Amino acid sequence: MHKNRWLLLPVLLIVLFGLNLSLGSVRIPFREIITILIGSESSQSIWNDIVWNFRMTKALTCVLAGGALALSGLQMQTLFRNALAGPDVLGLSSGASLAVSLIFMSQAAGLRFLSTPSPWTVAIAATLGCSGVFLIMLAISKKLLDNVSLLIVGLMIGAGTSSIVSVLQYISRAEEMQTYLIWTFGSLGGLNWTELMVLAIVLLIGAIVAIRLVKPLNAWMLGDNYARSIGVNIKRSRFWIIFSASILTGGVTAFCGPIAFVGLAVPHLVKFLVQTTNHKVLIPTVMIGGAVLMLFCDILSQLPGSTQMLPINAITALIGAPVVIWVIVRHSRIRI
Template sequence: MNNNRWLLLPFLLILLFGLNLSLGSVHIPFREIISILTGHEGREPVWSDIVWNFRLTKALTCMLAGGALALAGLQMQTLFRNALAGPDVLGLTSGASLAVSLIFMSPAAGLQFLTTPNPWTIAIAATFGCTGVFLIMLAIARKLLDNVSLLIVGLMIGAGTSSVVSVLQYISRAEEMQTYLIWTFGSLGGLNWTELTVLAVVLFCGAAIAIGSSKSLNAWLLGDNYAVSIGIDIKRSRFWIILSASILTGGVTAFCGPIAFVGLAVPHLVKLLISTSNHKILIPMVMTGGAALMLFCDILSQLPGNTQVLPINAITALIGAPVVIGVIMRHSRLRP
């Protein structure tokens, strides 16, 4: 990078992090927030609890989820050499949604897995759903050498699992379906410190694999033949890239629900800003950009002075959809 535009992303992240901490239904002066974070007591005893156990955990969740989804999207776009590939193209999110729908709507099918689902059981169910789809995709990937065919198979698996969820919704009761639909809206504010720690460890493992695959990702940009010519084992490389994207996507979906458009839009926005295709630079920058965008979306989802919070998926779609349209317009031939 021969310019300093990349410095904008860390600065923007810090700014949005501070702004996110300062917003909420209870007004807390920013100076008091800084004082609480540095170990001092706030003027009001309840302020410390709000900052530490609600606002800080939510802001950190935004950063982890945004960075993970953006990194997973970058890997999928590079692997498939498709500008419209996102972290859910392998059907992982759909697999998690199917598993969670069975938890909420199983009585409609004459089954009863759990009487009182809690956040941990939902996270475990989503993890099993993602893992199941990942194992299926892994088995298919061993038989397919063409990434385009693998992409199509992933989309078909996603369509199949979504159809099963639609059937469950059709036969389930209104209250069961409503609970599931609320989960599909996505949530960033429901994690405690224990859940946040588990999420951070899982996403760190996925990011470490991605960083270790940066050389392979650079090779994939120029195609399979080039990757082989420089000594890349394409089967092994594809396995690690898919594993990393699966861990990142599955971890976020398990704890935060399915969040759309972030992984699809952020890599394009970051590439426009820093103008590089080197993944050793792109990976940290895309993670920073994803964290900043998710914080921004969470800020928009909060109505200042009101206790109502908009679904995070509605905000990410409003921002991501124009980016997708711009990508299509940019990569398609337009009529004169």
Template sequence: MLNQRKYTFSIILLFLAVILTGLFNISLGSVNIPISEVISSLLGLEVEKDTWKYIIVNYRLPKAITAIITGSGLAVSGLLMQTLFRNPLAGPYVLGLSSGASLGVAIVFMGASVFGASFAVILLSKWSLVIASSLGSLLVLFAVILASIRLRDTMAILIIGLMFASLTAAIVSVLAYFSPASQLQQYVFWSYGSLGDLSWDEVGILSLFWIVGILISIGSIKNLNSLLLGEQYARSLGTNIKKNRFAIIIATSLLAGSITAFAGPIAFVGLAVPHLIRQIIPSANHITLVPAVIFGGAILMLLCDIIAQIPGSEYSLPINAITSLIGAPVVIWLLVRKRKFNF
């Protein structure tokens, strides 16, 4: 009981940290806006400069919300995959969803070299990239779902996901080989990831997918806890393994697939955050872990975005580069420590 109270207090602190980090994220950028003015704008009060309010409402606030959705969604996806496969190095993209999305976008960007220039003229738009990315993720998702229905071994699903990732990566490589430098450059820029290109309509659609994915994840908490002791023990508790596996895959696909479609492939967040949270809250209970990971992922993504913006400068760094700089050392640290995991 004492530990649970301590964990609850930690979760409350993480929630407050999300709010504070979000305010700093909106405040800092090429134009630094005082936090007091940010708060006034969010509360609908008068702001000293109209340009500040325009920047906050139309650029900074959608970007901050996107960062929160992206970080929390990928972090929860990573937690689900690590629990399902009982593998500390599993992440939200082990099912091949990111590779499927990359294939869809690669066909749009580099399809002109294969299908003709008119193909690119028709399809090259913001929404066409989102649709192509979503279709690519769905294609891989359907294949993984079919595999999960036919296979009893969960690890076999992991291997199939990795094989699909290799297959789609090979097709992307073939397209890249025959594409001119300009089209290849567009694809590379997309692969860097971006949080600042979404309109309010796109943020709303992404939020809808996020809500559904999080609700499915919360509904799977009891079954996730039973999986920690192995599938045989989970079956003895009355857990329907196939149904539970299907729900986890759907939740991960909704979260990781939609985030990749709108923000691009963001690396390492889903892999690193669950482990970082376990250092703060050493609990195996997903009732505690899921909300903590949601807030932890949001904080990390907001911090990475602040660093990527290089406050006070007109330049910015690729968000993927920053998340990798933070995530890669975490993975190395995990391997070096060889600590005992709760899987």
């Protein structure tokens, strides 16, 4: 029976996707959602516009972002063999945050990049920030032989970029700091179809790379020496694992902002459900699990029955933090 528990994930994905489309400030009956999805006109024409132009893009963003962050977290936990490693351990999210802070709070640094940055400008800035940190980590990884040192360097880069952001916040004006803070809360509802397509392409590339890394990922579970003994090229596989995790994390951060805890929590929940360490099974199930969790968090953030919305990061942290505590208690000896 436990071998078929993974079937719960696709069922939950379909149910939560439908709920996500039906819930919101304007409640649309579920049967009307089905009518709209099959291409028919609903009883109120405005419902068609709401579903296709607002809720569908948001729900698909949840699926893409959740799957990408969960897969990135799985790869980082496997590479570093650390239960508390997540997508941000390489400092990628911090690099994106620094680049975006320079856009929003540039006047505080005596610069003036743009008076009213567009969403594309913010996305490009976040991408450049992630790419910059990725290149730095790539150069450092060639000098370091062990992954623990690489993990520590990534955490220090994240701490350094965060300190610069803190200085900019301290000397910036209140309205500039508020705009940046809103971005750090994360957002899943701001993408149009063009931006969603770009995000999907970027994340598809990262997922394809990860799927081709099944053998190295399984080998990394048992350590560097075992990976070498079965013919895995350590440097090359580490490069592609970091590349895949970077493009997945960077793409989501660029379009949705830094979303915490999903990549850290989902791999543990899925492993507990499917009871396997084979990445051939874990990669698809973790991606579905990430989509499920993100849809669930988005539903909670909408405060069903209310017109108010909570920041998505507040909900993911509320769910992810107990998972981290559970992981620490369950693994009394965690390698750091």
